[in-house]
Amino acid sequence: MKIASKLPCMISNDGNDREKILTSLVCTFPESKFTEKDQDDIVEICLMKHLYSPLRVIARELDEEDDLYNERDPRMPPLGSRVNQGRDWAMYRQERHGPGTVVGHSKEVGWLKVEWDSDAHVIRWHRYGSTLSETDKYEVKVCDEPRILQNESIATGCLVVRGQDWEWGRQDGGPGNIGSVLKVDDNGVILVRWKNGNMHRYRFGYEGCFDLQICDPFSAESIQHLKDQMLKAALYYPAGDQSAVKEAVVDNTLETSSETCDKSEELGEKKSCGYKSSPVLNVSRGKYFKNDTRQDRTLSDTETDGCTVPVAMKQWLWQDKTGQWILFPKETNEKINMSYKRDQKSTVVAFIGDQAYRIVMAKNIQINLKTREIFNVKLVTKE
Structure with missing residues (x-):
């Protein structure tokens, strides 16, 4: 480990090339001899270097309760987002499977915290973006897989709306807005993050009161809520790695005008909602637009039927x-x-x-x- 830590490739790049690592080893220690087993061990340490550098930080911060359930980085998926294995899912975690829920952004840049459905109440750290030692590493990606309850009455990742005992004004942004459960306490209190960014604790069984009720995970509203999260996350996730986002794009185009319409109705205003100058084009399945980069560095949108619009x-x-x-x-x-x-x-x-x-x-x-x-x-x- 001491020898591996002194190799330039551990600092200058991801160290994911065996030949480059061994070349660096020979150049750094020209007078030393290493057995084949030593070389294999050094290569393995270099390949898994992200396991070593943040360990002290993780051990220290996981003991701090106030470091959990904090939304710090706008480039990361918001708390409550559903995630699954991403492009750079680490080999040592290959045994894990199924979706999870983002429950915190770390103080350490490039790390977020996930509670996996299969490991309730256990918070795991995962890379999302550029860390202090690595660039563009995405162990998880946002997905639209809902939280399915097994023997629980509620769990992290569930979607909720106002319930029969709601008495908290517009903390949720208004009636019908959906929130994501981030934490479930044994005393019947849950922590929820709303779409508007507000995070509060509510009663879900505490003293017999239910401020919230669980949404049907397969309802149109729940599915759209998850797709909206995917669409926003796609702005910061490597292009081409979240194919399911394409299905959410069309549904999301009317989101802004719908929210404006809802607010206007609540204020008793009569306003026209929707697009006045740009009609919505109904594109049949199989039709799409493609950007071609030409030698003169201009772009064109070409539909599959051959119609060209510069x-x-x-x-x-x-x-x-x-x-x-x-x-x-x-x-x-x-x-x-x-x-x-x-x-x-x-x-x-x-x-x-x-x-x-x-x-x-x-x-x-x-x-x-x-x-x-x-x-x-x-x-x-x-x-």
Whole structure:
């Protein structure tokens, strides 16, 4: 372990190439001899280095109750999101199976906490994003698998709405809104995270009162709630790894106008809800749009029946402290354009180096989430 910790490949990259590890070993210790068994052990340690670096942190923080059930990082799935094995699921956890529920964001960057359905009341740590020692590691991904109760009356991951004894005003955001159970105490009290981000404890059997009732996991509302979570998580998850998200995109397009309509009705206002200028296109199964990148760096949307609709190439730039305009990377630019197309007044989180920024497209600015510095951004459209 001491020898493996001194290898440059343990620091400079993921150390997932056996030949690279052995080459690094020879170059670092040219005078030493290692048996084949020693080499195998060193390679294994390098491949599993993420198990070693955070152990002290995990042991310390799991003892802190206030570190659980905290939502710290906007790039991570919100608490209550349902997850399953992701792209970088670690080999030592291959025996695990079935979905779980996100119950916390760690103080350590790039780690979140999951309670798996098959391991109730046990909190596991998993990588989601870039940690202090590794880049873009996703052990879990958001899924739409509901929490199915076995012999429990309620459990972490269940979806709930107002019950017969509700007396907590609009903590839930309004009647009919769905929340996710994060914790179930033995005394009949549960912790719930609502869609609006509020987290509160409620009675579920405590002194015979039930503030909440469980949703049917297969109802249309429950299924849509899970798909909405998947859609939001897809903005930060590696592209192409969450195919099920595609099914949620169409259903989610009317979410904003529906929420506005609900609020207007509650206030007694008569407002027209929905899209006034953009009609909804009914696309039959099998029809889709595809982006082609051409040599002249323009884009086109091509439908499968051969109809071509040219569109403009949209490139976002940001201005550094010297006044120089810098291009956003391709993947980040696509993420910004996706949000811009959905709602030009929305915001999106992007990364420049190791810093996270919230881009406010309506004001053409980006805000450093840590230092709160503000930089200009702009959209360049090339016809």
